[in-house]
Amino acid sequence: MARYKKLGEHLAYKSKLVELYEDHLMLPDGREVVYDLIKHSGGAAVLPIDEDGKLVLIRQYRNSVDDEVYEIPAGLKEPDDLSGEACARRELAEEVGYTADKLQFVAEVYGCIGVSNEKTAIYYADHLTPCDKNPDPEEYIEIFRFDLDTVLDMIRSKKIIDGKTVIAALYYKAMQNQKED
Numbered sequence: 001m002a003r004y005k006k007l008g009e010h011l012a013y014k015s016k017l018v019e020l021y022e023d024h025l026m027l028p029d030g031r032e033v034v035y036d037l038i039k040h041s042g043g044a045a046v047l048p049i050d051e052d053g054k055l056v057l058i059r060q061y062r063n064s065v066d067d068e069v070y071e072i073p074a075g076l077k078e079p080d081d082l083s084g085e086a087c088a089r090r091e092l093a094e095e096v097g098y099t100a101d102k103l104q105f106v107a108e109v110y111g112c113i114g115v116s117n118e119k120t121a122i123y124y125a126d127h128l129t130p131c132d133k134n135p136d137p138e139e140y141i142e143i144f145r146f147d148l149d150t151v152l153d154m155i156r157s158k159k160i161i162d163g164k165t166v167i168a169a170l171y172y173k174a175m176q177n178q179k180e181d
Helices: 084-096 148-156 163-180
Strands: 005-014 018-026 032-040 043-048 055-062 067-071 074-076 098-100 103-110 119-125 128-130 142-146
Touching: 043 055, 043 084, 043 163, 055 084, 055 148, 055 163, 067 163, 074 084, 084 098, 084 103, 084 119, 103 163, 119 163, 142 148, 148 163
Parallel strands: 043 119
Antiparallel strands: 005 018, 018 032, 043 074, 055 067, 055 142, 098 128, 103 119
């Protein structure tokens, strides 16, 4: 396969969350193009599973779609997070008020690979222990518990539209199917 060649980047905009670059590339046929590139620090997400086997989801407002959405707890990697797991543990406590002895790594995914390098590490957490919930001051979060079949129905009916949540639920379903085999 012919190769692309990166010629350079130009910072076009910087916010507290992302940096937007003009990414100058040479195509395999020699033409030069400029792509948009959003650089992002990445984050982590966790699918909590309670003692009854219910999946713990949150619902919160997301300005990108101007709506409240169901999703798994997630957040940005902070400078003091040594790993995606540390970030996932913090979000588990902050957003739903739980700790877990062990998190199981599921996957690392790029949410919008066409324009962004944002990478999210996804984990499962069970054997949950309640702790104080401490959401960010601008977060208004509702907590819900659903069985896996309900979550899958919500994905099919477009009530769950968040990519990391869809991925976590489908991985969890596959994991359950493997246990049955």
